[in-house]
Amino acid sequence: MNIAVLIKQVPDTWSERVLKDADWTLDRDAADAVIDEIDARGVEAALQLVEQHGGEVTVVTMGPDRATESLRKALAMGADKAVHVTDDGLAGSDALQTSAALAAAIGTLSVDLVITGNESTDGRTGSVPSMLAERLGLPQVTSVRSLEIDGTTVRAERVRDGGYSEVTATLPALVSVTEKINEPRYPGFKGIMAAKKKPVTVLGIADLGLDAAGLANAATVVLDAAPRPPKQSGEKVTDDGTGGTQATEFLAAARLI
Ligand SMILES: Cc1cc2nc3c(=O)[nH]c(=O)nc-3n(C[C@H](O)[C@@H](O)[C@H](O)COP(=O)(O)OP(=O)(O)OC[C@H]3O[C@@H](n4cnc5c(N)ncnc54)[C@H](O)[C@@H]3O)c2cc1C
Numbered sequence: 068m069n070i071a072v073l074i075k076q077v078p079d080t081w082s083e084r085v086l087k088d089a090d091w092t093l094d095r096d097a098a099d100a101v102i103d104e105i106d107a108r109g110v111e112a113a114l115q116l117v118e119q120h121g122g123e124v125t126v127v128t129m130g131p132d133r134a135t136e137s138l139r140k141a142l143a144m145g146a147d148k149a150v151h152v153t154d155d156g157l158a159g160s161d162a163l164q165t166s167a168a169l170a171a172a173i174g175t176l177s178v179d180l181v182i183t184g185n186e187s188t189d190g191r192t193g194s195v196p197s198m199l200a201e202r203l204g205l206p207q208v209t210s211v212r213s214l215e216i217d218g219t220t221v222r223a224e225r226v227r228d229g230g231y232s233e234v235t236a237t238l239p240a241l242v243s244v245t246e247k248i249n250e251p252r253y254p255g256f257k258g259i260m261a262a263k264k265k266p267v268t269v270l271g272i273a274d275l276g277l278d279a280a281g282l283a284n285a286a287t288v289v290l291d292a293a294p295r296p297p298k299q300s301g302e303k304v305t306d307d308g309t310g311g312t313q314a315t316e317f318l319a320a321a322r323l324i
Contacts, residue, residue, distance in 0.1 A: 111249045182242050
């Protein structure tokens with residue numbers, strides 16, 4: 068079974084994330100770049116499936132040159148090969164364009180299953196997986212917390228409000244995973260050394276036959292942005308014997324009880 072896992076390199080959530088004043092795109096140089104944690108879980112899910120059923124895992128990313136570091140980390144975890152979609156003309160792409168580029172890249176592979184994260188920690192549109200499934204003509208199972216393959220069937224538990232649903236789809240299919248699915252493994256020294264020799268294919272706009280890419284052609288545009296206002300200090304309740312009443316009245320006024 069051949070599995071493609073989408074991984075996005077994102078600013079570390081521990082760093083302060085800022086937008087550039089000129090075009091309101093994310094200033095990716097202002098923060099440490101890491102593989103999105105949810106995508107590391109996607110890699111882990113793929114590795115476990117291949118350990119059970121055989122096959123190979125290809126990790127795919129679209130991002131600037133330094134996104135190679137995230138690909139190498141996924142290769143060090145155990146993925147077999149990588150595809151890096153990168154081109155100056157793709158900078159500032161929105162979710163529609165990102166999904167078009169990633170669909171074209173996946174089209175160069177022969178895969179039975181595509182695994183993505185449910186929602187990235189930076190753009191957070193949560194829309195790339197569905198756009199990708201539509202473009203590739205694949206059934207999709209979203210918000211997955213557990214995943215198994217039975218012949219040509221994907222069986223998954225799909226998280227929903229207050230519980231989960233058991234869902235099946237026929238391969239080839241696309242699955243997006245939640246943070247509940249697993250704990251990703253850490254790459255060991257052997258894996259890190261092996262990753263240096265694994266193949267990374269680099270594809271650009273011309274290789275993928277894309278048109279209308281990048282910020283100038285994006286269908287969604289950020290017109291303005293303002294920093295989040297500093298947190299206001301909350302109301303202090305001094306317990307002079309009526310603290311319980313005061314707290315209850317405060318919560319009732321805020322319609323919290
Ligand atoms: C204010 C703002 C500024 C932005 N600036 C930029 C920018 O400067 N540059 C930029 O590239 N994007 C930028 N984005 C993100 C941009 O909207 C999308 O193109 C983004 O790349 C994909 O959407 P998402 O991250 O919301 O994906 P989601 O749909 O939330 O991601 C879900 C999953 O899809 C997969 N996926 C998504 N994107 C990629 C990718 N690039 N490579 C591999 N897998 C992927 C991952 O598995 C991910 O877990 C910005 C978004 C906002 C809101």
